[in-house]
Amino acid sequence: MTVHFIGAGPGAADLLTVRAVQLLGRCPVILYPGTYLDPEILGHCAPDAELIDTQRLDLDQITEHLVTAHRADRAVARLCSGDPSLYSALTEQTRRLDAAGVPWDITPGVPAYAAAAALLGAELTVPEVAQSVVLTRTRARSTAMPESEALAEFARTRATLVLHLAITRTRELAAELAGHYGSDCPVAVVYRASRPDQVVLRGTLADIADRVESAGLRQAAVIMVGWALAPGVDCAQSHLYDPARDRAHLGH
Secondary structure, rough: EEEEEEEOOOOOOOOOHHHHHHHHHHOOOOEEEEOOHHHHHHHOOOOOOEEEOOOOOHHHHHHHHHHHHHOOOOOOEEEEOOOOOOOOOOOHHHHHHHOOOOOEEEEEEOOOOHHHHHHOOOOOOOOOEEEEEEEEEEEOOOOOOHHHHHHHHHHHOOOOOEEEEOOHOOOOOOOOHHHHOOOOOHHHHHHHHHOOOOOEEEEOOOOHHHHHHOOOOOOOEEEOOOHHHOOOOOOOOOOHHHHHHHHHOOOO
């Protein structure tokens, strides 16, 4: 049977895709990350489904559950917080499944940064302000970053930055980024976007660390940096909706 990697979205049980809900309803085995998943999402599962919390399991133990379900001819859903394409250990897991001859597929989910931007009411790509979004993280007690992906290199572009897994280093990062964006550059920190306990902090590179520390945030938050986040940001007319473009197209 197939292993279905499913993006569980940012937290809210009604932000899963229709496909994800349908798969959860018919898979007899569900593996889920209890640390990051809102329990209400499990309400989409069949009442008799076997639910396995992976928060204390390593990748080999997780893979063993997936392979065992496959060999027992039981479809299995592997829930990933956010979207499987970002920081989900998808590659390590699918490599193990390939070696075991287990088929798998992926159902995308709403990524945390998209939910955070929606909560802020922000477009991350504002004409002539920022047209690129960099999704990255920093090194703390986690996997080393490639040397070519130093944060300073991304910051030099002044693109909108979305930092994952970095909340415990907010003060250090703000000081580093201020040299490229300016200390008055807008910053937003969003904790558990879309969940009942969500927290939104707005500030600048000069004061965001104080706000984060006062709120006691230590995990499950994204840091968003860039001038596209400025309240009431002024921007140029998008070429797509420029009346002059329409007149040129019509030959006027």
